[in-house]
Amino acid sequence: MERYDVAIIGGGPGGLAAARGAREAGAERVLVLERDGRTGGILNQCIHDGFGLVRYKAMLTGPEYALRARAEADEVGAEVLTGAMVTGLTPERTITAVTRAGLMEVQAGAVVLATGCRERTRGAIAIPGTRPAGVFTAGAAQNLINTKNLMVGRRVVVLGSGDIGLIMARRLTLEGAKVLCVAEMRPAPGGLERNIRQCLYDFDIPLYLQTTVTNILGRKRVEGVELSAVDEAGVPIPGTRRTVDCDTLLLSVGLIPENEIGALAGVELDPVTNGTVTDGFLQTSVPGVFSCGNCRKVMDLADFVTVQGLAAGYNAGAWVQGKDLKPMPAETSNAMAKGLPQPGVLTCVLCPKGCRVTIGPDGTTDGNQCPKGEAYALQEVKAPARVLTTTVKRVDGTLLPVKTSKAVPRENLTEYARRLRNVTVPDAPLSYGAVVLTDPFGVGADVVAAK
Amino acid sequence: MAVRPTYDIFIIGGGAVGCAVARELSRYRLSVALAEAAPDVAAGASGRNSAVIHAGFNNRPGSLMAKLCVQGSQGFPALCRELDVPYKITGKLLVAFDQADLATLRRLKDQGDRNGCRGLALLSRDQLRAKLPQVGGIGAMESPCTGVFDPFQYTVALAENAKANGVDFYLSHPVTAIKKGPEVFTITAGVRTFTARRVVNCAGLHSADVSALAGVEGYRIYPCRGEYFILDKTDVLPMPVYPAPKKGAGGLGVHLTPTIHGNLILGPSAEYIDDPEDTASTRPVMDQLFREACQLLPGLERKQIIGAYCGVRPKQAPPGEGGYWDFVIKEETRCPGLINLIGIESPGLTASVPIARMVTEIIGRTMDLVPNPTFDGRRTGIRRFRDRTPAEQAALIAADPDYGEVICRCQTVTKAELRQAIENPLGVKTLAGIKYRAWATTGRCSGGYCLPKIAQMLTEEYGLAPEEVTYRGPGSPLFTGRVK
Numbered sequence: 001m002e003r004y005d006v007a008i009i010g011g012g013p014g015g016l017a018a019a020r021g022a023r024e025a026g027a028e029r030v031l032v033l034e035r036d037g038r039t040g041g042i043l044n045q046c047i048h049d050g051f052g053l054v055r056y057k058a059m060l061t062g063p064e065y066a067l068r069a070r071a072e073a074d075e076v077g078a079e080v081l082t083g084a085m086v087t088g089l090t091p092e093r094t095i096t097a098v099t100r101a102g103l104m105e106v107q108a109g110a111v112v113l114a115t116g117c118r119e120r121t122r123g124a125i126a127i128p129g130t131r132p133a134g135v136f137t138a139g140a141a142q143n144l145i146n147t148k149n150l151m152v153g154r155r156v157v158v159l160g161s162g163d164i165g166l167i168m169a170r171r172l173t174l175e176g177a178k179v180l181c182v183a184e185m186r187p188a189p190g191g192l193e194r195n196i197r198q199c200l201y202d203f204d205i206p207l208y209l210q211t212t213v214t215n216i217l218g219r220k221r222v223e224g225v226e227l228s229a230v231d232e233a234g235v236p237i238p239g240t241r242r243t244v245d246c247d248t249l250l251l252s253v254g255l256i257p258e259n260e261i262g263a264l265a266g267v268e269l270d271p272v273t274n275g276t277v278t279d280g281f282l283q284t285s286v287p288g289v290f291s292c293g294n295c296r297k298v299m300d301l302a303d304f305v306t307v308q309g310l311a312a313g314y315n316a317g318a319w320v321q322g323k324d325l326k327p328m329p330a331e332t333s334n335a336m337a338k339g340l341p342q343p344g345v346l347t348c349v350l351c352p353k354g355c356r357v358t359i360g361p362d363g364t365t366d367g368n369q370c371p372k373g374e375a376y377a378l379q380e381v382k383a384p385a386r387v388l389t390t391t392v393k394r395v396d397g398t399l400l401p402v403k404t405s406k407a408v409p410r411e412n413l414t415e416y417a418r419r420l421r422n423v424t425v426p427d428a429p430l431s432y433g434a435v436v437l438t439d440p441f442g443v444g445a446d447v448v449a450a451k
Numbered sequence: 452m453a454v455r456p457t458y459d460i461f462i463i464g465g466g467a468v469g470c471a472v473a474r475e476l477s478r479y480r481l482s483v484a485l486a487e488a489a490p491d492v493a494a495g496a497s498g499r500n501s502a503v504i505h506a507g508f509n510n511r512p513g514s515l516m517a518k519l520c521v522q523g524s525q526g527f528p529a530l531c532r533e534l535d536v537p538y539k540i541t542g543k544l545l546v547a548f549d550q551a552d553l554a555t556l557r558r559l560k561d562q563g564d565r566n567g568c569r570g571l572a573l574l575s576r577d578q579l580r581a582k583l584p585q586v587g588g589i590g591a592m593e594s595p596c597t598g599v600f601d602p603f604q605y606t607v608a609l610a611e612n613a614k615a616n617g618v619d620f621y622l623s624h625p626v627t628a629i630k631k632g633p634e635v636f637t638i639t640a641g642v643r644t645f646t647a648r649r650v651v652n653c654a655g656l657h658s659a660d661v662s663a664l665a666g667v668e669g670y671r672i673y674p675c676r677g678e679y680f681i682l683d684k685t686d687v688l689p690m691p692v693y694p695a696p697k698k699g700a701g702g703l704g705v706h707l708t709p710t711i712h713g714n715l716i717l718g719p720s721a722e723y724i725d726d727p728e729d730t731a732s733t734r735p736v737m738d739q740l741f742r743e744a745c746q747l748l749p750g751l752e753r754k755q756i757i758g759a760y761c762g763v764r765p766k767q768a769p770p771g772e773g774g775y776w777d778f779v780i781k782e783e784t785r786c787p788g789l790i791n792l793i794g795i796e797s798p799g800l801t802a803s804v805p806i807a808r809m810v811t812e813i814i815g816r817t818m819d820l821v822p823n824p825t826f827d828g829r830r831t832g833i834r835r836f837r838d839r840t841p842a843e844q845a846a847l848i849a850a851d852p853d854y855g856e857v858i859c860r861c862q863t864v865t866k867a868e869l870r871q872a873i874e875n876p877l878g879v880k881t882l883a884g885i886k887y888r889a890w891a892t893t894g895r896c897s898g899g900y901c902l903p904k905i906a907q908m909l910t911e912e913y914g915l916a917p918e919e920v921t922y923r924g925p926g927s928p929l930f931t932g933r934v935k
Contacts, residue, residue, distance in 0.1 A: 123758030133922035
């Protein structure tokens with residue numbers, strides 16, 4: 001039995017931040033248990049940018065953010081164990097983990113649950129129809145495309161306008177698939193306005209509101225889906241159905257806090273959201289067991305998860321030592337623009353805030369919260385440009401996340417991504433930020449490693 | 452092409468019954484082949500049902516259904532132990548909601564007693580409440596010998612054991628022609644042509660068609676679809692709970708069944724359809740299932756649902772009439788050597804081995820059955836990690852570190868188990884085949900977490916091209932290729 005002052009279950013942004021927080025509170029031995037072979041959690045498959053604005057004042061891709069989060073935990077001397085799947089947790093904070101080295105038991109002074117969330121599935125929302133290959137949750141498709149080099153389909157319908165669905169609509173387009181539409185059951189999109197703009201509008205992908213999938217067709221592989229308009233209550237309206245030929249259905253229909261491990265210790269869960277119920281110090285109903293991030297309440301930004309992870313970790317560390325706990329940071333309010341982009345108004349896509357910027361007759365901008373927004377808006381009306389995030393293949397067939405060193409012309413994104421599909425880079429690890437290709441498109445932008 | 456030797460027996464259909472027939476016949480010195488149209492066994496009704504070991508009170512005394520079901524039920528535990536198939540004798544309740552239901556239960560108890568079912572008892576409302584306070588209803592019948600099992604693993608186990616004892620399996624070999632010659636049958640299945648002395652038709656939903664291929668017309672199968680929901684793991688019910696059956700229905704009514712894996716399934720509906728392959732779920736029935744299940748177990752919530760599936764019953768009883776026609780199991784006088792099994796619907800799974808023994812007995816009337824001295828009826832399945840003691844788990848990991856790598860988080864399935872599933876004796880490489888053997892991807896995240904890992908194993912460790920990773924064989928690729 002190994003003894004730790006604080007053990008953290010989950011090595012995504014929340015867990016890594018909790019490790020740092022616990023050490024900062026003075027906890028001696030701090031351990032992060034991560035089931036995957038590497039830390040970072042879902043960040044590793046989120047090769048797009050938009051991470052890090054709050055925490056690092058930088059625009060990072062998911063893998064870049066994951067590296068920084070890990071470095072911050074390492075820096076303060078937290079121990080990290082990957083390949084450790086926690087299968088047991090008692091109210092007395094004894095943890096059982098399965099590893100290739102054997103079963104591991106950890107007695108923790110305090111525990112932080114940072115187990116994240118899972119995607120709602122086709123089964124959970126009971127979409128009628130056949131059960132062919134070609135129905136994926138957006139996150140699973142993201143994992144397959146960005147980390148396993150496996151392409152999920154060619155003609156795609158996305159159900160649900162959550163951010164992952166929007167991001168994947170763009171991602172699939174950049175990798176040569178045709179995204180036929182995004183259907184959203186509610187009257188307003190679920191994802192950030194910025195993502196509607198840069199993932200759908202940039203690529204002319206239609207968004208159908210108050211529309212859902214009422215049937216899946218095809219015995220072996222998806223051959224089509226039936227779309228129907230729905231009323232305010234979400235009930236399909238008879239006579240509105242139409243069939244869309246496609247080979248793939250992607251689902252982005254909500255995230256559910258993942259708390260099967262917390263439940264083993266009897267942690268109280270919200271009956272509606274399945275999130276952990278915590279007090280103002282991020283402590284759950286089980287003394288000494290804290291919780292942060294998406295397993296507590298699904299958050300819009302990894303940055304917010306980090307902020308909460310630091311606080312949960314700090315309090316776990318303080319609790320072990322009998323020190324005073326700190327009130328949790330204010331719940332980050334929804335400061336980010338959501339909804340449909342308005343005509344005549346630019347949505348700044350540089351960061352998740354998505355400022356709504358207008359340009360007056362005298363050429364001055366209004367609505368931007370920072371000077372970058374002004375530059376963005378003026379560029380947007382002149383010659384729209386975006387940072388391209390994608391992957392390139394290594395010789396061994398694995399994928400390296402990359403991005404352009406600066407924004408490139410928007411109208412060429414698909415063409416540039418196509419050209420990068422034919423590029424192979426050496427297996428040798430490229431250090432983060434290393435130039436992979438020097439100005440390959442002749443627009444003054446290098447392609448750099450984003451991992 | 453080299454001339455293939457003539458088989459003694461050619462079995463058509465790799466469901467539980469076909470595989471049980473194959474295994475029973477492998478006890479004798481016979482050359483036996485089994486052809487299955489799908490890429491795996493248990494692709495039809497055998498893998499799509501309530502997964503219940505029936506006690507045998509539902510069927511008319513004197514019928515084959517009653518006799519073979521009771522025999523099957525009583526032999527099931529020993530069979531499952533021999534084949535290393537998970538099962539549990541849970542008991543079962545049939546619940547009455549009105550006076551007519553109570554009368555039905557009295558009739559069923561009497562019928563069951565006459566069929567030889569053990570321990571049937573009628574429960575008053577108070578006794579029902581005392582037993583299962585969470586269940587609705589005004590009275591019940593309890594059947595202590597009913598159980599639950601994994602019908603997919605069961606069928607796979609029968610097939611694997613048959614194969615180990617010498618039966619040749621031809622998966623993805625749909626039978627398209629049967630010609631009766633003076634000595635032998637000539638059978639076209641897939642791209643191959645076979646000859647055999649006897650043909651055993653275990654084709655389930657297609658049994659009437661197969662019979663017609665051999666020239667024996669007159670049977671008719673009416674496909675009757677049953678839809679189900681799968682709920683997340685729960686211990687809310689320790690045993691299956693059924694409503695008292697309604698006269699004229701195509702099935703047993705929407706019931707709640709805890710599975711051997713800890714989930715709860717609710718269903719099935721009963722809807723006569725035209726296409727035996729149509730296993731689509733439909734919105735009206737999905738809504739109906741949930742309403743009816745809530746009557747049995749008030750307090751069910753839709754958010755507990757993690758999935759849905761459908762099975763299709765091969766019924767002889769036509770629409771409008773409903774109910775059950777007895778199994779047909781016989782050698783056709785119109786076509787000697789053809790043994791037809793027609794209308795093997797519920798309780799065909801429970802009865803599968805007694806059915807197979809009956810087929811063996813029929814064959815024995817015209818062929819010498821010499822015991823196969825090397826026959827071994829024991830089969831060992833995948834060594835499971837979940838549900839073992841910590842000491843056993845530690846020993847498994849020490850012997851094979853792949854047991855220390857959990858791939859499916861919802862069901863706690865390790866890489867070692869996935870390897871065993873991928874390297875299965877029948878050589879099935881479909882994702883569905885791996886799923887049902889290892890039980891990975893079957894949980895609340897529906898493979899969101901483990902599917903990419905399994906796909907990676909198949910492509911990187913087992914050398915499948917991305918396009919060769921299929922859900923259920925040709926035509927169902929999961930991937931269109933590499934991204935780049």
